[in-house]
Amino acid sequence: MNTCDALIIGAGHNGLTCACYLARAGLKVRVLEARHVVGGAAVTEEFHPGFRNSxxxxxxxxxxxxVIADLRLAEHGLRMVFRPMANFLPLPDGDALRIGPALADTQAEVRRFSARDAGRLPDYYAMLDRLADELRGWILRAPPDPNAGLGGIVETLKAGLALKRLPVAAQRDLIELFGRSAGEVLDDWFESEPIKAVLGFDSIVGAYASPYAPGSGYVQLHHCFGEVNGRKGAWGHAIGGMGAITQAMAREAERLGVVVTTEAPVARVKVAGGRAVGVVLANGDEIDAKRVVANVGPRLLFGSLIDPGALPQDFRARMARFKTGSGVLRMNVALAELPDFCGLGTRQQAHHGAGIIIAPSLDYMDQAHTDARESGMSERPVVEVLIPSTLDDSLAPAGMHVASLFCQYFAPRLPGGASWDAMRETAADLAIDTVNHYAPNFRASVIARQVLTPLDLERTFGLIDGDIFHGRLSLEQLFSSRPTLGQADYRTPIAGLYLCGSGTHPGGGVTGAPGFNAARAIVRDRGRF
Ligand SMILES: Cc1cc2nc3c(=O)[nH]c(=O)nc-3n(C[C@H](O)[C@H](O)[C@H](O)COP(=O)(O)OP(=O)(O)OC[C@H]3O[C@@H](n4cnc5c(N)ncnc54)[C@H](O)[C@@H]3O)c2cc1C
Structure with missing residues (x-):
């Protein structure tokens, strides 16, 4: 039997991040990954001969x-580039709305739809930036925890004081965004449907909710706290795809002496005397460890990998109620040529490198959500199309392309007990037809497709109900309540068992933050950091 200081279940980006920080602190770390490749949901693979994609x-x-700096990701080869245009929103009448690259470009564009909206844009962005800055201050730290004794009280006070420092107007904005729907907020700010749609898209990502659902304002804000190469709020592309991030992390882990084993699914966490003491693999092998750290989500860990008797009944019941289910369908397509959106042609242009959003209005999104609630899938889904091969020639053969299609809404579980295995191709056709409506050469240009339904996301990555964030980003599951109030400090009711994935603060997305924060909690418990 081997013993290590920390055994991490899952080599997603947070598992790898946590592993690196623990190894830097001098712990002997081992990572066990179920799949043949590290990276979890941040991974690049060949899905058709010659075509690779995230x-x-x-x-x-x-x-x-x-995290980028500490894990020396640039030295390990990670390179991120900007999109030539942030977003492109094709419209039913053949027109389109372009966002970026600069604010002046966006204002000039929006003015074609509404001079009033163009004038209001700078204030709207400033409002979001101010709140995103506030959020940034909370990303690399554990949220206040009422169970964490004196430390918890101090953190709670700091949180109160930080909020108090915000001007009252900003506090009002924060409360509105947290409590109201993104749709309501956008309706108050703007009058033109395309601008509301393009700004509102982020509010529905992975939420399986209408942009008019209360709380969707926070989901929108969650997409604003990042940056690319120092440019706040920007979204970009990692050369080589998202797997380039996790491959760089794996190289740093290896340099630090972390042992990563792939194709090693964990079947059970061993608990003895109320303490996690190791794991049992699916093949029956046992590995002992001083601590066990779960990169998998709370539903998977507490629902399947722990003997129910080892958990307090109330905690187990709360974790069973932890809400999951993003309602998304993810496709990768190999393309013979670029899509001809709005008659602009197939020659590569700036909009081909943008996040292309098919959803001309908030009402379109709301209807798409209603459809999915009723029948399991949207008749006209919301689709974001990204064509990374326009920015990165490592993904497709010369002259050809790969595209990511991120599609909402596709119910986590189909009504009437229908199986996603039976409906996979129907759903994929719906998404392709939707894009084809705006780019009539699209369907014919698809050489091959990889389709991931909510069920496939669960089977492939262990994302319960296909939840892309390991759990809904709703107020009762955020901050000090992620995964549940009193257990938001990366520790669990079982001594020596920790969580380090997206089911903890600050939630989903490729952030590295849960891995960073969990490592700090683990090292603190060991008596030094
Ligand atoms: C379709 C989709 C689109 C997304 N789009 C974006 C995006 O564009 N940008 C963005 O920032 N975020 C995006 N996200 C969210 C983001 O990818 C995730 O929040 C993030 O990658 C989660 O990282 P993690 O390390 O916490 O967990 P994961 O990446 O889920 O890693 C968990 C790891 O545990 C492994 N595992 C599971 N069960 C076991 C077991 N029993 N034994 C051993 N290992 C196990 C899994 O294989 C996986 O490698 C998207 C997610 C999805 C699914």
Whole structure:
């Protein structure tokens, strides 16, 4: 039997981040990954001969600059580039709205739809930036925890004081964004449907909710706290795809002496005397460890990998109620040529490198959500199309392309007990037809496709109900309540068992923050950091 100081279940980006920080602190670390490749939802794979793409997560912004620096990701080859245009929103009448690259470009564009909205844009962005800055202050630290004794009280006071320092107007904005729907907030700010749609898209990502659902304002804000190469709020592309991030992390882990084993699914965490003491693999092998750290989500850990008798009943019941289910379908397509949006042609242009959003209005999104609630999938889904091969020639053969299609809404579980295995191709056709509506050469240009339904996301990555964030980003599951109030400090009711994945603060996205924060809690428990 081997013993290590910390055994991490899962080599997602947070598991790898946590491993690196623990190893830097002198711990002997081992990581066990179920799949044949490290990276979890941040991974690049060949899905058709000659065509590679980020399989699940597909665009970078939230990865924390301190994590990038501490893990020497640039030295390990990570390079991130900007999109030539932030967003492109094709419209049913053949027109389109372009966002970026600079604010002046966006204002000039929006003015074609509404001079009033163009005038209000700078104030709107300033409001979001101010709140995103506030959020940034809370990313690389554990949220206040009522169970954490004196430390918890101090953190709670600091949180109160930080909020108090914000001007009252900003506090009002914060409360509105946290409590109201993104749709309501956008309706108050703007009058033109395309601008509201393009700004509102982030509010529905992975939430399986209408932009008019209360709390969707926070989901929107969650997408604003990142940066690319120092440019706040920007989204960009990692050369080589999202797997380039986790491959760089794996190289740093290896340099630090972390042992990573792939194709090693963990079946159970061993608990003895109320303490986590190791794991049992699916093949029956046992590995002992002084501490066990779960990169998997709370639902998977507490629902499947722990003997229910080892957990307090109340905690187990709360974790069973932890809400999951993003309602997304993810496709990767190999393309013979670029899509001809709005008659602009197939020659590569700036909009081909943008986040292309098919959802011309908030009402379109709301209807798409209603459809999915009723029948399991949107008749006209919301689709974001990204064509990373326009920025990165390592992904497709010359002259050809790969595209990521991120599609909402596709119910986590289909009504009437229908199986996603039976409906996978129907759903994929719906998404392709939707894009084809705006780019009539699209369907014919698809050489191959990889389709991931909510069920496939669960089977492939262990994302319960296909939840892309390991759990809903709703107020009762955020900050000090992620995964549940009293257990938001990366520790669990079982001594020596920690969480380090997106089911903890600050939640989903390729951030590295849960891994960083968990490592700090683990090292503190060991008596030094
Ligand atoms: C379709 C999709 C699109 C997304 N788009 C974006 C995006 O564009 N940008 C962005 O920032 N974020 C995006 N996200 C969210 C982001 O990818 C995730 O929040 C993040 O990658 C989660 O990282 P993690 O390390 O916490 O967990 P994961 O990446 O889920 O890693 C957990 C690891 O545990 C492994 N595992 C599971 N069960 C076991 C077991 N029993 N034994 C051993 N190992 C196990 C898994 O294989 C996995 O490698 C997206 C996610 C998805 C799914």
């Amino acid at each position: 399989v699940a997560s597909y665009t970078v912004s939230l990865l924390h600059p301190q």
